[in-house]
Amino acid sequence: MIKLFVWAFFFGVLVISPFIGAVNLDVASIFGADSLSSSIFFDLRVPRVLFAFFAGSVLALSGLLFQTLFRNALMTPYTLGVSSGAVLGAGIAIKLGLGTLFFGIGAVSLFGFLGAVFTVFLLIYLSQFLRSAQHESLLLLGIALSLFYSATLMIVFYLGSAMQNDMLIRFTMGSLSVIGWRDPILLGFIALMVFGSVYAYRFELQLLSVSEDQATLKGVNAPRVTLGLLIASSLGIGVLVSVSGPIGFVGLIVPHVVAKIYPTTLSGRILKTALFGGFFLVLCDTVSRALQTQSELPIGIVTALIGGPFFIYLIIAKAHK
Amino acid sequence: MILQNVSLEVQNHLTILGANGSGKSTLAKAICGLVPYEGEIKLNARNVEELSLKEKAKTISYIPAKLEIYDNFIRVEEFVLLGRFPYKKSFFDYSKEDKNIVEETLEFLKISHLKERSVSSLSSGEQQLTLIAQALAQRSRIIIFDEPTANLDPSNSKTIAQRIKGLKERCQIILITHDLHLACYVDSPVLFIKEKRVHYYEREFFEDATLHELYGVEFSSLAVKYD
Numbered sequence: 001m002i003k004l005f006v007w008a009f010f011f012g013v014l015v016i017s018p019f020i021g022a023v024n025l026d027v028a029s030i031f032g033a034d035s036l037s038s039s040i041f042f043d044l045r046v047p048r049v050l051f052a053f054f055a056g057s058v059l060a061l062s063g064l065l066f067q068t069l070f071r072n073a074l075m076t077p078y079t080l081g082v083s084s085g086a087v088l089g090a091g092i093a094i095k096l097g098l099g100t101l102f103f104g105i106g107a108v109s110l111f112g113f114l115g116a117v118f119t120v121f122l123l124i125y126l127s128q129f130l131r132s133a134q135h136e137s138l139l140l141l142g143i144a145l146s147l148f149y150s151a152t153l154m155i156v157f158y159l160g161s162a163m164q165n166d167m168l169i170r171f172t173m174g175s176l177s178v179i180g181w182r183d184p185i186l187l188g189f190i191a192l193m194v195f196g197s198v199y200a201y202r203f204e205l206q207l208l209s210v211s212e213d214q215a216t217l218k219g220v221n222a223p224r225v226t227l228g229l230l231i232a233s234s235l236g237i238g239v240l241v242s243v244s245g246p247i248g249f250v251g252l253i254v255p256h257v258v259a260k261i262y263p264t265t266l267s268g269r270i271l272k273t274a275l276f277g278g279f280f281l282v283l284c285d286t287v288s289r290a291l292q293t294q295s296e297l298p299i300g301i302v303t304a305l306i307g308g309p310f311f312i313y314l315i316i317a318k319a320h321k
Numbered sequence: 322m323i324l325q326n327v328s329l330e331v332q333n334h335l336t337i338l339g340a341n342g343s344g345k346s347t348l349a350k351a352i353c354g355l356v357p358y359e360g361e362i363k364l365n366a367r368n369v370e371e372l373s374l375k376e377k378a379k380t381i382s383y384i385p386a387k388l389e390i391y392d393n394f395i396r397v398e399e400f401v402l403l404g405r406f407p408y409k410k411s412f413f414d415y416s417k418e419d420k421n422i423v424e425e426t427l428e429f430l431k432i433s434h435l436k437e438r439s440v441s442s443l444s445s446g447e448q449q450l451t452l453i454a455q456a457l458a459q460r461s462r463i464i465i466f467d468e469p470t471a472n473l474d475p476s477n478s479k480t481i482a483q484r485i486k487g488l489k490e491r492c493q494i495i496l497i498t499h500d501l502h503l504a505c506y507v508d509s510p511v512l513f514i515k516e517k518r519v520h521y522y523e524r525e526f527f528e529d530a531t532l533h534e535l536y537g538v539e540f541s542s543l544a545v546k547y548d
Contacts, residue, residue, distance in 0.1 A: 071391035200412050207403055209392045213355055217383050218459070219375035219407040265395040 003261060010279035014053070017286040018045035022296065043180055050184040051243075052176045052285040052299075053278035054191040056250055058236040060258075060277020061194050061270070063251025065233050068209045068266060069226055072135045073314060076251035077237045080142030082119045083248070084149040086234075086241035087172060088156075089115025093242075094167055095156045106242070113238030119145060120230045174245035174300025176285050183243050194236040195274050201225055202267040209266060247281070247300050249307020254280055256314065330363045331463070334489055336496045336504045339514030345497045348514070349465050352495070353383050364463060378407035382456035386468035388448045390441055397443070397451050398423055398436040404458035419458075426458045430484065446477030453484060457491075464488065465495045470503050482506050482547040501532075506547040 018041060019025060025045075029035040063076040077083050089111035098107030123141065130137050153172070157165055178184060198205070204225045207215035212222045240247075254277040258269055281299075284306070288297040331352070339345050351358040354369050354377060362369045364380060372380060382404070405419035427433045432450050435443065440451060449469060456464050466485060470478040482503050488494055489509070498504055504511065504527075511526040512519055513535055525531055532540045 068391070203406060203409065203415075206392070206395070207406060210390055210403070213350075213383075214385075216355060216374065217353055217378060217381070218403060219373075219378035221374060259394070263394045265399050266392055 006261070007279075010276075010283065013283050013286055014049065014279060017049045017282055020286055021045060021289045044177075047178050047181050047184045048176055048285070049282055051178045051187055052282045054184065054187040055176065055240050055244055055247065056254075056277040056279070056281025057191045057274040058187070058194055058233075058240050058277075059247060059250040059281070060254035060273050061191075061198055062233040062237055063277075064255040064266075064270070064273045065198055065205075065229055066251070067255055068205050069229065070135050070138060071209060071211075072139065073256065074139055074252070075135070075142075077116070077233065078246070078248045078251055079139060079146075080119070080123060081145035081149060082116050082123075082142075082234060082237055083241055083246045084146040085115040085119030086112040086238045087115070087246050088149045088153050089113070089118075089238070090171065090242040090245075091153050091156050091168055094171065095160050095164055097164075109239050109242040112242030113235055116234040116238035116241070117231060120234050124227065124230070170298075171245045172300075173298035174247045174303075175296070176244050176281075176299045177296070178243065187240060187243070190236050190239050191274075194232055195270070197229060197232040199270050201229060202270060205229070206266050245298075245300060247303055249303045249311065250277055250281055252314075253307055253310050330366075331493070331495065332366075334494045334496075334507075334509035335512055336498065336507060336509045337512045337514065338498065338501075338504060341499075343514040344517075345514060346467055349383065349467050349495070349497050352465060353377070353381055355383075375407040378459065378461070380461055381463045381465060382459045382461045383465045384449075384452045384456050384467060384469065386471045387445075388440065388452060393439065393441045395440050396436065397432070397438055397440055397454075398427070400440045400451060401426060401454045401458050404455040407459065422460070423454075423458055426454045429457070430454050444477075445472045446474075446480060449473065449477070449481055450484070453481075453488075457488075461492070463493045463495060465497070467497050468499065469496070470498065470500045478503065479547045486547075501527075502547065 019027070021040075023040055025037040025041060026035070027037075029037045030041045032038060059077075063078075066075045066077060066080065067073055069075075090108045093106075093108040093111035096107075098111075122145070123138065126141055127138050153168075157168060160168060204215065204220045207218050207220050208222060208226065215222050255269075255273050258273045258276050262269055262272055281303070284302045285299055288299055288302045291297055337345050337348060347356060350356045352362055352364070352369065354372075367380075369377070401423045402415055402419060405415055405422065408419065409415055424433075427436055430450055430453060432447070432454065435447060435451070440448065443451060449472075453464075469481050469485065473481060478500070485494060485496065485503075486507050489507070494507070494509065496504065496507055496509065508527075510524070511522040513522065513526070514520075515535065520535075522531070529540045532538075
């Protein structure tokens with residue numbers, strides 16, 4: 001009953017979300033032709049809500065994927081430095097003033113993706129030097145990488161002009177504002193791809209969540225499946241980060257909350273995690289627009305305000321166990 | 322490298338004994354192909370390295386001493402079903418037949434009452450039985466037990482020992498253990514690893530004189546307690 005209520009509430013938020021924002025829309029004229037309300041609604045608000053939904057799905061699915069592959073609740077693209085890698089890549093592209101490269105794919109997206117994938121390869125390479133049980137050390141490696149990337153990004157700031165820096169600062173705070181339909185459609189495809197690959201390999205993932213050795217002994221090509229899924233998710237993270245900037249904590253919180261609500265094994269939680277992640281980010285975004293502050297509150301700040309305390313709770317709850 | 326120049330041809334039941342750190346577990350992992358090795362390991366006349374991952378899974382299953390599991394919610398029947406993975410069509414769900422095999426296996430081991438429980442909530446003895454069920458559902462000719470009684474109290478050890486002995490009719494059992502009672506009860510030919518060398522005993526291993534010589538501890542008639 002409570003579950004149904006939660007989903008109904010989320011769906012309600014999704015529906016009313018496009019009507020909320022800095023400009024009050026004239027509801028009657030939205031569906032009329034050529035009004036200001038109509039163009040705000042269809043060119044800005046609806047694409048933004050869809051973008052937020054897909055972004056939340058990609059973040060939550062990636063979180064679930066990382067937690068399962070590394071068998072640790074604290075492993076997410078954000079905590080392991082994959083998001084920071086994407087931010088640095090995108091930041092460098094902004095600094096260099098690179099525009100569209102080819103086939104309409106922006107240099108910022110491409111560099112974001114490369115930053116994320118580079119980090120994944122670096123983590124896999126470095127993890128060879130750890131014993132398989134030392135996943136805590138991998139987390140520390142990820143944190144060290146994040147700090148290193150932040151410092152490198154500071155150098156990019158230092159070298160940048162005032163205008164570039166303003167763009168960079170806004171970028172690093174995270175924002176879901178998109179104009180037009182290009183970004184939501186691109187991210188929609190990518191979200192579908194990430195979901196498809198996680199779902200297609202749900203049985204392999206279930207075995208990998210027991211242990212890598214056990215998965216191998218059941219016939220899973222563990223290194224290949226792990227690498228393939230990590231690259232798919234890095235693609236999602238890279239493209240997402242290059243448009244919206246880093247959005248923390250969604251990948252950490254959502255899989256946990258879904259597991260609390262639905263204590264089933266992994267394959268039963270994949271779709272629910274994707275949907276919940278999407279709805280959750282739409283909710284956060286709606287809150288940030290509804291607050292009517294001087295200018296819009298960056299989405300990264302909203303999720304971090306919710307996620308920070310939750311992260312601390314998780315660590316303490318884990319220590320208790 | 323702990324063991325050197327070991328060539329092994331496994332054709333029958335085998336119990337592997339040896340001191341701590343003598344390379345028992347490494348040998349077991351080498352048999353499964355989990356660690357790189359030099360030399361040759363043959364399972365029923367086939368070289369281990371020639372088998373594909375799925376073929377290998379259909380040939381050998383390996384039961385670790387202790388279950389380490391991240392998924393807190395996976396239930397016993399779902400966990401045992403994982404043993405059917407090598408038979409499953411890629412991307413598709415497990416078939417009705419796979420699920421029937423799981424049912425049969427749970428009944429055979431008399432743990433059907435556990436099937437709805439989550440694996441992480443089971444006792445060590447129940448977890449060991451669940452692992453055995455998974456290996457049986459895997460329908461492999463060879464089952465490797467790595468220290469099956471290491472975490473068990475005597476009464477659970479007895480249950481497991483009886484199960485393992487019972488399985489000798491169905492599959493080929495490779496047992497790695499410190500537990501001499503268990504080894505004696507299971508009563509397979511023994512491979513003893515000492516100082517980087519392996520010694521093979523077809524029968525006479527469990528005689529007091531042999532044990533004294535190998536372990537340097539005085540034994541007086543190793544009692545068989547599990548019957």
